[in-house]
Amino acid sequence: MPSPIRATVLISGNGSNLQAVIDNVAEGKLDTTLVRVLSNRKDAFGLERARKANIPTQYHNLVKYKKQHPATPEGVQAAREEYDAELARLILADSPELVVCLGFMHILSPQFLEPLEKAHVRIINLHPALPGQFNGVNAIERAHAAWMEGSIDKTGVMIHDVISEVDMGKPILVKEIPFQKGRDEDLESFETRVHETEWGTVIEGVGMVLKELQAQKQ
Numbered sequence: 001m002p003s004p005i006r007a008t009v010l011i012s013g014n015g016s017n018l019q020a021v022i023d024n025v026a027e028g029k030l031d032t033t034l035v036r037v038l039s040n041r042k043d044a045f046g047l048e049r050a051r052k053a054n055i056p057t058q059y060h061n062l063v064k065y066k067k068q069h070p071a072t073p074e075g076v077q078a079a080r081e082e083y084d085a086e087l088a089r090l091i092l093a094d095s096p097e098l099v100v101c102l103g104f105m106h107i108l109s110p111q112f113l114e115p116l117e118k119a120h121v122r123i124i125n126l127h128p129a130l131p132g133q134f135n136g137v138n139a140i141e142r143a144h145a146a147w148m149e150g151s152i153d154k155t156g157v158m159i160h161d162v163i164s165e166v167d168m169g170k171p172i173l174v175k176e177i178p179f180q181k182g183r184d185e186d187l188e189s190f191e192t193r194v195h196e197t198e199w200g201t202v203i204e205g206v207g208m209v210l211k212e213l214q215a216q217k218q
């Protein structure tokens with residue numbers, strides 16, 4: 001029986017998608033070992049979810065790095081690069097085969113991406129939009145606003161590979177979400193529908209990647 005794929009999850013917030021993964025692993029529906037949950041925000045509730053599931057956690061703080069550099073564009077860039085290099089070292093110390101970004105609100109620089117690529121660690125991300133639409137933050141709100149003004153009639157969520165260009169990595173799994181007729185669905189109920197779609201997409205998408213990685217090991 002091949003050993004489960006080792007995975008690290010990166011979060012910044014509530015961790016509802018992390019919880020979906022934790023629950024499916026516990027139910028034997030996802031064959032992976034979650035070796036660590038790491039957050040760039042100390043108050044991320046997802047860290048509490050991981051602790052309850054006896055998964056090692058870590059908080060990696062960018063502010064500490066910013067304080068060691070001048071508050072200039074160059075200083076901030078240097079701080080981010082040092083932060084990312086240490087983030088790579090922290091993650092690689094656990095020897096994961098996969099890193100899953102689930103609401104990780106930090107743009108990863110080559111100082112992170114290159115060491116992981118060299119170590120053949122796959123990095124994937126959950127993004128609440130269709131490929132090429134609403135890259136970056138606040139995608140759900142932006143999609144809802146675009147629908148309200150009649151620019152779009154559907155949105156979606158996707159799991160994609162992580163590359164330097166934010167949210168432009170190869171889509172692995174895409175789920176479309178149609179807007180309801182009448183243009184009267186408020187943001188809160190729309191956001192609930194998006195999150196419900198995300199949970200299923202994360203499980204299916206992570207499952208696809210785990211199978212790919214397992215097959216590569218054979």
Ligand SMILES: Nc1nc2c(c(=O)[nH]1)N[C@@H](CN(C=O)c1ccc(C(=O)N[C@@H](CCC(=O)O)C(=O)O)cc1)CN2
Pocket residue numbers: 101103104105106107108109125126127128135136137161162163164165166167168169
């Ligand atoms: N190089 C990449 N890094 C990340 C990717 C990616 O595809 N390539 N995906 C993200 C997740 N993400 C969208 O899915 C995303 C997260 C955060 C941001 C962003 O602008 N972050 C700001 C800080 C914003 C904040 O703190 O609220 C920043 O890093 O300066 C854009 C997209 C994970 N990283």
Ligand SMILES: NCC(=O)N[C@@H]1O[C@H](COP(=O)([O-])[O-])[C@@H](O)[C@H]1O
Pocket residue numbers: 011012013014015016017018046102103104105126127128136137138139195198
């Ligand atoms: N650009 C990345 C991004 O917007 N990610 C989004 O953060 C939320 C995390 O929710 P969670 O903490 O409850 O899993 C999710 O909606 C995810 O799509």
